[in-house]
Amino acid sequence: MDRSGLIEAIGHKAAHGGELSADQIGRVLDAVFGTVGEAGVIAEALKAGRTVTLVGFGSFHQVGGEAALRPGKALDEFIHGRAG
Structure with missing residues (x-):
């Protein structure tokens, strides 16, 4: 599973508790795990x-x-x- 697949899966899993945008989920993933340019x-x-x-x-x-x-x-x- 790549980053976009993980974002989509998290969105589906979390959808029952409210709407999270792909951008919001992506920012959380980047904060936790990091990016090429910035450590999480x-x-x-x-x-x-x-x-x-x-x-x-x-x-x-x-x-x-x-x-x-x-x-x-x-x-x-x-x-x-x-x-x-």
Whole structure:
């Protein structure tokens, strides 16, 4: 899935709670994950030596100077078909 596909999927998923424009969703994605020209908040936290934890999804952290994701239980179970 590329950026535009992710924006569209988020829009469909969030539509039941109100209308979000593709531009609004894109700005949030850019703020969280960053762009070629500007780091997002996850990258900034990792560079500062911090871990970013999203309960159920997982945690972004550094391993040997490289960015890594440790999946949370809910994500791991969903991916492996064990989600309820």
